[in-house]
Amino acid sequence: MKTLLDRVDKRYGPATALTDVTVEFRPGVTALLGPNGAGKSTLLRILATADRADRGNVRVLGGDPTDADDRHAIRARLGYLPQDPRFYGWFSAYEFVDYVAILHQIHPSSRRRRDVRRVLEAVDLTGRMHRRMNRLSAGEQRRAGIAQALLGEPHLLVLDEPTVGLDPVERLRFRRVVSDVAKEHTVVLATHLMDDVAGFCDRAVVLQQGIVVFDDTVDALAAMAEDRVWLSDAPDPTARHWWRTGRGTYRNIGDPPPYAATTPPTVDDGYLELIDGGAFLPGRSQ
């Protein structure tokens, strides 16, 4: 049951969102990284059958999303959380998830109710599930969004910035839930939080300006900055990027001077080294 994009292009008017993107998704957790506007959400929307590619071949769970029957079968085994879903404020969390469960065609009703409770428990929302959505905090609304995506034990889970607004405990809970799904199924998530990537993702795909610039393990992404990270007591003028750490030292990325002792890179370092465009980084040297 392959899920892949093969030479996919996507444009929105004059703007190019994806160019010649080829990537295959396998069971496990794949992190989709890239600067704002890199095409991450577009790629996820195509995977989730919410949008179509202009060119190229798309297979989701072995099916062709342009075929009506295949699309129906894909959607029955898909969980999707868009970037900014904004659910109906006057529904309670339970009503909202139950409504999506009906649309997901989970039946009979006894099974549907069990599944709704299961996913609400998974995101620790049962205590507030009868509160109206507009009375829940942003993090709780996010958790309700994650809950609806988990309905029906999806074979493909597509999540666009799922941990935004979650506190550390809830992020940990989220990692556990998603890791459980990823034991057998495919999870693709877009995020800007490198802790999440390092914490539980198997693989990273990096997009820049609609082009896949990296597709390998998370360790390999960190290794992009191997021997290129060093600490100093003051900003190093030779560094491409630098920032002050909480310990008062400066972390530098770039070509290390001969006197510097390099330090093991993190996923953050590897990502910054890879992207390198860096205009959005406050510590970038000119």
Next chain:
Amino acid sequence: MTKTVRPTHPVLTLAGAESLRHLRNPILWLGTCATIAQAAGRYADGEQPLSSGWVTGDYETVFSAWSWLFLATFVIAALTAGRHTEPRPAEVLSVQPTDAGQRMTAVLLAGIVPTGQAALAAGATCAVVARAGGIATGDFPSLRLIPTAAEAAVAVAIIAVGYTLGVAAALTISSRPSNVLLGALITFLGVAMYWIWGYPRSIFGLFAVPLSSTDLGPNPTEDVKEQWAILHSPADPVYMPHWAGYIRDTDMTAWHAVYLSGIVLLLSAYAIRRATGRVPRWPAVAGLLLAAGGAIMQILTYSGTGN
């Protein structure tokens, strides 16, 4: 990938869920209670109140009472259908196996709730009015009218039209306040001010009030007076010198209910077209036939005077 058979029961399950939401909605119950109170409140004690004001005033008050339920139904329908046009939740909904057409069909089927409440209000009104001996009409205290099945059917059909109209409005105009205002305007012009829809405009309006009067002259013969149900005798020879009789056109009213059911189907077809981009054939064709047939038959069966 194996071909899947699309089940139809998700539509029914979803329609059930939408119906339950409607049943729990206090606005619809308020509309129902206000309609019953206005239509039947005067008869609740079982007494026969005398006609007040215009000779058919009490009879027609029963029609304007439907404004409350019509407005409540329009607003609830618009809010429910408007949910499907919000862009961001729509993305979560659009990737579910239940497609937009099925979702909209379920919303439309949930119209059974306000329509059922209309039937309840119509039944309650008829029962209370019948127990009180009928609606006092004309200057003869003995002239009492009990609403017929055709008139009750028109009232119920009007609420069904209100529901589908609300759905159609929400799929056309995205602003909720605008839809509420539109609902209020349609209610005022189409239901509360039913009298502006006299024959032949009533053919295409919401209410087709079946009662029309005719002038029998200042001195009708006893034969003429026996042929007509007398609404009015010249109590004041100067200002009201003529006798008046009435005709109650229940056949035309029944065909008006058929016409309205056609409008319900046409509006449903429009809603599904807006939701999916495809025109559903059978509701469109059936709606067209019923609306056209109902309109033509109203003309053919009309026996009133236009007054």
